[in-house]
Amino acid sequence: MSLRQQAEALVHIDEPNVRVTEYQFQPGAETGWHRHMADYVVVPLLDGDLLLEEPGGVARMARLKRHAPYARREGVEHNVVNANAYPFSFIEIEHLKEGLDVKSMLDRFVAAWNAHDLERIMACMTDDCVFWSSAGAHPEGGVFEGREAVAEAFATIFQNFPDAAWIECRITLFGSRALWEWTFIGTGTNGTKTTVLGADILELVESRIRRKNSFRKTMTG
Numbered sequence: 001m002s003l004r005q006q007a008e009a010l011v012h013i014d015e016p017n018v019r020v021t022e023y024q025f026q027p028g029a030e031t032g033w034h035r036h037m038a039d040y041v042v043v044p045l046l047d048g049d050l051l052l053e054e055p056g057g058v059a060r061m062a063r064l065k066r067h068a069p070y071a072r073r074e075g076v077e078h079n080v081v082n083a084n085a086y087p088f089s090f091i092e093i094e095h096l097k098e099g100l101d102v103k104s105m106l107d108r109f110v111a112a113w114n115a116h117d118l119e120r121i122m123a124c125m126t127d128d129c130v131f132w133s134s135a136g137a138h139p140e141g142g143v144f145e146g147r148e149a150v151a152e153a154f155a156t157i158f159q160n161f162p163d164a165a166w167i168e169c170r171i172t173l174f175g176s177r178a179l180w181e182w183t184f185i186g187t188g189t190n191g192t193k194t195t196v197l198g199a200d201i202l203e204l205v206e207s208r209i210r211r212k213n214s215f216r217k218t219m220t221g
């Protein structure tokens with residue numbers, strides 16, 4: 001297997017909802033495998049042929065026409081190779097949908113909880129973050145304000161349940177809030193196994209979590 005040279009990606013515009021990138025390929029150079037997370041438009045800067053490698057071992061040639069744009073939807077997965085004997089380039093314009101950054105942040109957040117990775121959890125929280133835990137001395141439950149207090153409260157959960165896991169997770173976004181439904185399973189330090197359904201209302205500010213408001217069931221049987 002020959003290693004191909006990598007195409008060069010020059011980002012011309014990087015705004016919250018649009019990114020414009022110019023790809024420059026030497027002959028035989030490739031973008032590398034990537035999955036498009038957003039709808040996009042390609043504007044070829046030259047006439048030329050691209051080899052498109054697609055999932056399932058598919059490879060096909062695409063003929064591009066200088067300045068003739070084409071549009072594709074998010075989800076496209078491929079590796080793009082310059083099949084010409086000369087350097088080739090095109091401009092890619094991505095429509096970064098609102099919520100895309102938030103969704104990937106929430107995916108990282110849930111993964112970090114299951115990895116017991118406090119640093120990665122806190123990377124998703126704002127500087128002025130607040131945690132309202134399910135049980136505590138206040139109408140809000142336990143109240144923890146500021147990064148230090150919140151991180152300490154999160155760490156306590158991992159201390160109390162060294163095997164804590166949040167499974168059957170479902171995340172729903174609505175405006176500036178997200179609902180994270182989960183089933184918590186964990187073994188307490190005294191050996192007692194807990195399985196409980198619960199949810200968090202996550203208040204979002206600029207793709208980070210300002211408040212984690214936790215709710216869980218109480219078994220009385």
Ligand code: NI
Nearest residue numbers: 034036078080
């Ligand atoms: Ni692509």
